[in-house]
Amino acid sequence: MSIFVDENTKVVIQGLSPTSQGCYHGLRNRAYGTQVVAGTNPRRGGEVIEGIPVYSTVAEAIAETGANASFITVPPAGAPAAILEAAEAGIPFVVCITEFIPAHDEARVFATLRRSFPETRLLGPNCPGIISPGKANIGITAGEIALAGGPVGLVSRSGTVFYQALYELTQKGIGQTTGVGIGGDPVPGTGFVDCLAAFQADPETKAVIMIGEIGGTEEERAARFIAEHMDKPVVTYIAGVTAPPGRKMGHAGAIVSGTSGTAAAKMAALAEAGALVAQNPTEAGELMADVVARL
Amino acid sequence: MDLLEYQGKQYFARYGVPVSDGEAAEDVETAVTAAERIGYPVVVKAQVRVGGRGKAGGVRVAHSTEEARAAAEAILGLDIKGHIVQRVWVEQATDIAKEYYASFTLDRTAKSHLCMLSARGGVDIEQVAEESPEAIARLEIDPLDGIDADGARRLAQQAGIDTQAIDGVAGVLVSLYRCYEEGDADLVEINPLVLTTDGRVHALDAKVTLDDSAAFRHPEWEVWRDLNALEPRERLAREKGLQYVGLDGTVGIIANGAGLAMSTCDVVKQVGGEPANFLDIGGGANAEVMASALEVIATDEKVRSIFVNVFGGITRGEEVAKGIVQALERVHIDAPIVVRLDGTNAEQGRAILAEYGSEQLISSPTMLDAARRASELAAQRA
Numbered sequence: 001m002s003i004f005v006d007e008n009t010k011v012v013i014q015g016l017s018p019t020s021q022g023c024y025h026g027l028r029n030r031a032y033g034t035q036v037v038a039g040t041n042p043r044r045g046g047e048v049i050e051g052i053p054v055y056s057t058v059a060e061a062i063a064e065t066g067a068n069a070s071f072i073t074v075p076p077a078g079a080p081a082a083i084l085e086a087a088e089a090g091i092p093f094v095v096c097i098t099e100f101i102p103a104h105d106e107a108r109v110f111a112t113l114r115r116s117f118p119e120t121r122l123l124g125p126n127c128p129g130i131i132s133p134g135k136a137n138i139g140i141t142a143g144e145i146a147l148a149g150g151p152v153g154l155v156s157r158s159g160t161v162f163y164q165a166l167y168e169l170t171q172k173g174i175g176q177t178t179g180v181g182i183g184g185d186p187v188p189g190t191g192f193v194d195c196l197a198a199f200q201a202d203p204e205t206k207a208v209i210m211i212g213e214i215g216g217t218e219e220e221r222a223a224r225f226i227a228e229h230m231d232k233p234v235v236t237y238i239a240g241v242t243a244p245p246g247r248k249m250g251h252a253g254a255i256v257s258g259t260s261g262t263a264a265a266k267m268a269a270l271a272e273a274g275a276l277v278a279q280n281p282t283e284a285g286e287l288m289a290d291v292v293a294r295l
Numbered sequence: 296m297d298l299l300e301y302q303g304k305q306y307f308a309r310y311g312v313p314v315s316d317g318e319a320a321e322d323v324e325t326a327v328t329a330a331e332r333i334g335y336p337v338v339v340k341a342q343v344r345v346g347g348r349g350k351a352g353g354v355r356v357a358h359s360t361e362e363a364r365a366a367a368e369a370i371l372g373l374d375i376k377g378h379i380v381q382r383v384w385v386e387q388a389t390d391i392a393k394e395y396y397a398s399f400t401l402d403r404t405a406k407s408h409l410c411m412l413s414a415r416g417g418v419d420i421e422q423v424a425e426e427s428p429e430a431i432a433r434l435e436i437d438p439l440d441g442i443d444a445d446g447a448r449r450l451a452q453q454a455g456i457d458t459q460a461i462d463g464v465a466g467v468l469v470s471l472y473r474c475y476e477e478g479d480a481d482l483v484e485i486n487p488l489v490l491t492t493d494g495r496v497h498a499l500d501a502k503v504t505l506d507d508s509a510a511f512r513h514p515e516w517e518v519w520r521d522l523n524a525l526e527p528r529e530r531l532a533r534e535k536g537l538q539y540v541g542l543d544g545t546v547g548i549i550a551n552g553a554g555l556a557m558s559t560c561d562v563v564k565q566v567g568g569e570p571a572n573f574l575d576i577g578g579g580a581n582a583e584v585m586a587s588a589l590e591v592i593a594t595d596e597k598v599r600s601i602f603v604n605v606f607g608g609i610t611r612g613e614e615v616a617k618g619i620v621q622a623l624e625r626v627h628i629d630a631p632i633v634v635r636l637d638g639t640n641a642e643q644g645r646a647i648l649a650e651y652g653s654e655q656l657i658s659s660p661t662m663l664d665a666a667r668r669a670s671e672l673a674a675q676r677a
Contacts, residue, residue, distance in 0.1 A: 021579075025609070076508065097609070099578055102479055102509035103401060107438040110406050115439060128608050140578075140608040142639045158554015159578065163606040163638050164662065184553065186481075187406050213554050216403050240557040242564045243573070280562045282663045 002132035002178040003153065003198040003205070004093055004121065005069060009136045012038040012058060012067035012091070014082045015074035018049055022073040025097075025140050026052070029071070032143035034136045037065040058089040071129075071138050072096040079125060080105045087117035094189070095138045096124035106187035113189065122189025128159035128181035131166075139181065141166070149175035151295065152288060153199035155192060156211035157184050157218070161239050161281055165211055168285030174292050177205045184213065192222035200230050207233045207291050209284055210275070212266055214240035219266040227273035233291045234275040237284040238263045296505045299342045301384035302519050303483075303501030309515075310474035312467055312485075313497035317386030326367035327360060329385040335359060336388040339366040343378040351375045356388055389499060393457055394487035396420050396431075397468060398502075399475040408436040408475070410468065414455040417487035430455075442472045463496030464488065479509035528572075528594055535587040537574060544569025545673040547592040547601040547630065549585075551576050551610045559604045562662060568670025571598045579609040585618020586625070593628045599676040601632045602669035604662060605644075612636050612644030620651050631672050633657045635665035 013026040016039025023039075027050055030036040038053055038061035045056030055061040058070060070086040072079055072094065079098040086094045106125065113120055123130055129139010134148030145163055147170040154169070154176055156162035162181040169176060180195050182188050192210060199205045208230075212219035219238060226234050241263040267277045276291070278284035298306060304314040316333055319342065320326035330337045341353030348354060353375050355366035363385070373380045394417030402409040413431045415423050423430050432454035436442050447465035456464050467488060475483045484502040491497070510516055532539030538553065542560070546568045550556035553575045560570040572595065576588050585603075592601055605615045615636060622628065632655055636644045648656055657672075659665035 021609070077511065100508040102512075103481060103506045104438070104476055104479055104509070107401060107406065107408065111438045114406070115437075140639075142608060145638060156554075158552060158558070159608060160550070160552030160555030160606045161558050162554075163608055164555065164558070167606070167637060186401055186403055211554070213557060218403070221404065237558075239554045239561065241561045242570070243557055243560065279565055280663070281558060282562075282661070 001202050001204040002135055003195070003202050004123070004178065004180065005130055005132050005136040005138060007135040009069045009093070009138070010035045010037040010065060010067045011069045011071055011138055012040060012061040012065070013052070014040050014058065014070055014072045014086065015078070016041050016049055016052065016054055017044065020073065022071060023049060025073065026071060028143070029137050029139070032137040033134070034138060038067050058086050058091060062089055062091070067091070069093040069095065069138060073098060076101045080109045083109050083122060084112060087113055087120040092119055092121065094120060094122045095129050096122065097127060097129060097139055098124070099126045101125050101185070103186045106185060110187045110189060123180065124183045124189060126185040127183030127188070128162055130178065130180050132178040133176050141179070141181070145170055146179060147173070147175040150177040150204045151175065151206035151292065153177050153202065153205040153208045154179040155195035155199070155208065156181050157213050158211060158239055159183070161211050164281045165209055165237070165284055168281055169209070169288060172285055172289050174289060177202060192218050193225045196222060196225055196230060200232060205232065206295050207235070207288065209288055210234055210236045211281070211284070212236065212238045214238065214243055214263050214266070215261050217261065220269045223269035223273040223275070226270070226275055235278060235284050235287045235291060236270045236275045237278040237281055238266045241279065296507055296516065296519065297344060298501070298503040298505065298519060299344065299382070300340065300501050301342055303503035304498065306478060306503055307471070307474055307498055307501055310478060311470040312474055313495070314501070315386040315389060315497065315499070317384055319382055319384050320367065321382050323364060323367040323371060326383055326385050327364050330357060330363035331360065333385065333387050337363060337385050338388050339363065339370055340384045340386070341370050341373060341375060341380040342382040342384055343375050343380055345376045345378050348375050353380065389489060390492040391489045392492045393460065393490040395456060395464065395489070396486045397464070397471060397488045398482065398484035399472055400482045402435065405435055408438060410434040410436060410442065410450065410472070412450050412454040412456070412464070412468070414457070420486060441476065442469060444469055457490060459494060460490040460496050463490070467496055467498070479506045479513060480504060481506050528591060531594065532574065532591045535591065536584065537576060537588055537591060539591060540573040542570050542572050544571045545597055545599040545677065546669050547571045547595060547598040548604070549574045549576060549588045549592065549601065550604040551580060551606065552578065555604060555606060559602065559662070559666070562666040563602065563670055566663070566667045566670050568666065568673055571595055576610070581614045582617035582621055585615050586622040589619065589622035589628060590626050593626050598630050599673035600669045601630050602665055603632060603634045604665060605636050605638070607636070607638030607641055610639065612638065612640040612642070613647060616644035616647035619648065619656070623653060623655070628655070630676070631655050631657060633659050633665045633669040633672070635659045635662055
């Protein structure tokens with residue numbers, strides 16, 4: 001098993017054109033084995049790009065191909081409308097990798113999904129996507145760094161540390177059920193707790209790696225969830241242990257303010273909750289290897 | 296982008312949040328002329344991005360031309376915690392009856408907006424929050440609903456705002472929310488929000504943080520983009536579209552993604568090195584961006600070794616490698632460069648570096664190895 005996406009996931013790429021990021025990554029996703037069944041583009045309905053049929057709208061794409069997931073890479077000004085189009089058409093799982101969407105747009109999109117389309121799960125924006133190794137890869141993760149077969153589930157706020165952690169596991173011969181990059185934006189559609197709950201419920205996932213970073217309080221919430229609702233072992237790493245306080249390190253999400261939000265506070269909360277806390281991604285892989293050996 | 300007080304007040308005014316009449320000045324004569332026009336008494340306030348200016352002598356009241364001149368002379372050029380005052384804001388003085396606090400920001404946990412209002416303004420609000428949290432009224436606002444006058448009035452009552460100020464405060468909250476939302480701010484804060492002795496409510500201070508991602512729909516922000524406020528290297532990085540934060544060490548860090556850049560700093564520190572900076576080349580960086588990153592690092596004399604740590608996703612390995620080669624050909628870089636490349640097209644990238652064949656370039660198989668290597672080299676070359 002896996003969470004959110006599997007071999008039955010059929011992906012529609014929104015905003016498909018031959019030169020788009022969506023096309024580049026969508027083709028890589030297809031080469032990995034993902035069912036990429038359609039694209040949409042209001043100006044290219046009826047075309048076929050690299051063997052992918054293009055429709056004018058997501059609704060048409062669903063009617064013609066049975067698409068049940070969408071992949072959005074369109075620029076920030078158009079991404080909120082694309083997410084809502086997918087939700088209105090009934091897509092249950094939307095992956096949006098677009099970076100630099102204004103925070104207020106994200107807040108409105110999330111509030112609209114919460115109120116009017118509770119059946120749609122948004123992953124992102126500004127995230128690397130999701131990979132259920134051997135089944136489906138939606139997003140920008142290089143498929144070869146992941147290993148199929150489980151038993152580890154992985155969730156990360158940072159994109160590149162997500163790759164790093166997947167790769168550490170793969171090099172040790174430890175497979176993954178699903179890896180989810182939730183992104184570091186102010187209003188992520190899917191959070192740590194959503195993923196931890198899904199991994200806890202997934203029978204094939206036996207242990208979880210969670211990669212957080214400084215700023216916000218999501219890791220602290222995750223710690224409470226781990227303490228109260230999880231019996232599977234969790235290994236964690238928080239990026240930014242050595243970051244100077246008060247400086248914004250690139251991500252809208254990675255801002256340290258006061259004591260809540262610091263790496264030390266997050267690590268303490270997670271340790272308190274019973275999670276194993278690594279000092280760097282390599283150590284997270286090593287700790288997980290110990291956990292897997294004892295399963 | 297954090298606005299200075301006077302910029303924040305100008306932004307408030309656009310959305311109808313009442314502020315005092317005032318003018319910004321960069322020299323004494325302009326400040327005096329402003330004071331004459333506004334009429335005495337005036338307050339002359341240092342415009343710096345650091346707290347505690349009042350205690351440092353950065354705020355003075357003037358009742359006459361002579362006093363205005365003396366105040367501007369004293370404040371312009373003043374060193375406030377390492378920030379030299381280059382600009383003052385001269386505004387009409389206000390007779391304060393009461394001081395309140397008001398702010399809007401995003402509550403990331405609730406994924407809603409949060410309004411905080413307190414009848415105890417004018418002091419450190421974090422201290423109030425800690426010592427008497429009940430003194431701060433909070434309202435969660437659904438982004439689809441916003442806040443209306445009735446909701447604002449109820450919140451003002453709940454916060455214990457004086458009866459004669461309730462309507463005024465509610466009006467400010469509605470305008471301030473528009474400034475926050477339509478104005479694409481991450482934070483708007485007024486401390487103090489004052490009730491004057493003649494019964495008006497207005498903003499005596501302004502703290503505004505704009506969401507840089509929304510700059511594409513706010514051409515009016517351009518005038519505030521004060522690159523001079525940054526350190527020269529940070530400015531160079533910003534101009535090249537890189538996220539750079541200077542640190543104190545000797546190992547120059549370049550990574551893709553904020554998380555990996557932070558993680559790279561962590562690992563360098565754990566193996567005994569000291570990061571000289573945090574530098575994120577972002578997602579999807581091409582050769583040009585990579586070359587720019589090396590150029591920025593090359594201007595830092597503290598740097599003894601450079602660690603390029605790239606895990607390609609949207610960023611492609613061959614572009615990173617091409618960028619490194621480009622940088623070596625066009626700028627002089629003394630420091631050895633330890634490169635760790637994995638992910639999308641990493642093999643192509645490694646091949647390009649191997650073919651270039653410079654002794655200065657050291658490929659390293661893992662992040663931990665590369666961190667050790669770069670830290671050792673920095674120590675040897677100290």
